[in-house]
Amino acid sequence: MKGIAGRRKTGKVLGGLLLAAVLALPIQAGAAAQAGSVYKIVALGDSVTAGYEPAMAAQTNPAVYGYAERLKEQALFHGRAELVNDGILGLTSEGLANYTGAIEAGTAVAADAIQPGVSDPRIAKFASGIAQAKSDVADADLIVITIGGNDIKPLLSEVKTLAANDLETKVKTLLADYSANIIETIGHLRTVNPQALIVLADQYQPVPAIAGKADYDKLEQAAALYTSTVDQVVAQTNTATGPVKAAHVAAAFVGSEMSYTHILEGDIHPQQAGYEAIAKVFAGVIWGEYRQTAAAAGKEPISIVIGGQEWNSANKPILKNGQTFVAIGDIVQATHAVSKWNSKTSTVTVTLSGRTVVIPIGSSTIQVNGTKVATSAPAFLNKVGVNSKTYVPLALLANGLGFDVQYSPKMKTAFINF
Incomplete structure (x- = not known):
């Protein structure tokens, strides 16, 4: 028309x-x-x-x-x-x-x-x-x-x-x-x-x-x-x-x-x-409904919806170099994955349903099921209050675990579905 x-x-x-x-x-x-x-x-x-x-x-x-x-x-x-x-x-x-x-x-x-x-x-x-x-x-x-x-x-x-x-x-x-x-x-x-x-x-x-x-x-x-x-x-x-x-x-x-x-x-x-x-x-x-997120309503800089539920945590997502980073502990909890921290190598390992993602802090590569994958957005430690939280690139982690990640720039919302 x-x-x-x-x-x-x-x-x-x-x-x-x-x-x-x-x-x-x-x-x-x-x-x-x-x-x-x-x-x-x-x-x-x-x-x-x-x-x-x-x-x-x-x-x-x-x-x-x-x-x-x-x-x-x-x-x-x-x-x-x-x-x-x-x-x-x-x-x-x-x-x-x-x-x-x-x-x-x-x-x-x-x-x-x-x-x-x-x-x-x-x-x-x-x-x-x-x-x-x-x-x-x-x-x-x-x-x-x-x-x-x-x-x-x-x-x-x-x-x-x-x-x-x-x-x-x-x-x-x-x-x-x-x-x-x-x-x-x-x-x-x-x-x-x-x-x-x-x-x-x-x-x-x-x-x-x-x-x-x-x-x-x-x-x-x-x-x-x-x-x-x-x-x-x-x-x-x-x-x-x-x-x-x-x-x-x-x-x-x-x-x-x-x-x-x-x-x-x-x-x-x-x-x-x-x-x-x-x-x-x-x-x-x-x-039966039309849903919005906090970011779409202008209340947050970015929202993350995991399995249909908007993620709400004190550890807010961080936008850095065009990438969305999230606190690994919150994502692990929300997705029921298992994580292990190696303090000697500053590496976090996340496993779920037979898939394993190894993410070293500050490294330009991660491992997905034993295969190296390059990333331009290395994980980093971010101070939240008195604690340091491991922040990882959301899309890289989710894709490595086999999730589907869709980002809506208009809603400023990342959707993660299993």
Whole structure:
């Protein structure tokens, strides 16, 4: 989905958008955990799925942090997690049905077979990467969908000229096509993956009441029809073995359109606050809650979540040379590992589940199961009160013990999962 400004300015803005998309919106976001069970999220849809904001048009390498990336963070509170973001800029519900139809077939297609003239410069990669997309969908535990903004966007420019009854008639016609496309999409996905949880969002409307009460009321009525259609689709496609749920994001935007979207810039995409609002709705549907950490709330410089629980210790993590260091005793206690300190060699040895990590203080190498591993972040002794604590590089220790370590720079939080 492109914003209003993108539709009106097809030169510089569109060119910047496409360049930014090529450089900074990879088809896949996030890396699979090294081992163990991984909760896999596949995000499908348009530019809201992709996490687009208009400032990206002028950025060489913008950092994408939309609702899907936030959902991966929420999943990390529950275990290892991976995100594949297949959001396609400018996609319509018909385009999504075509794309998922190709995924069901499992063979590469021409770009126009997904959607003729779609604005995303990566469309050829999506079209040729169908086999990988099918594998991703087949492995997914969760499939989230935001789509439809491009279906109904023309109404934003027509709302002033259409009477309420005429607008309602047009909305219902558009939503009938949308409904058929989404039911077809879910059918394709269910053929590939019969059991994943599918969560489908309704569509927020971005125009604030300040634009005019009459127009605002008409747009809110259109949004309500959209929500009702989503609920009907969910009721029709939901089964005990193949659950489908609705995420009512539209309600979260009511009264907050100016702070949640870029509408004052002539663009209807969410701001960061809007993407967080969307993520909160999805997380509530999926996990029943949206969690934050002390660091994300600005109360600590960094937070560490171990096995779903935020680590709270008097021995605070230390950021040094771009690395996170933690007191070895606290990590050993939290993970139920066993440690041994050799005062003669100033070396700590940590063992867990048959894995052994040997960390000498100040050394540029450690040993993982007898193999030397270089590190640019040597362990050190840090005085805490009257005692000296051994601080070790978190990622190196956790990886050596076979844990999965994921760091969220936005939340300033490191997630460790077993």
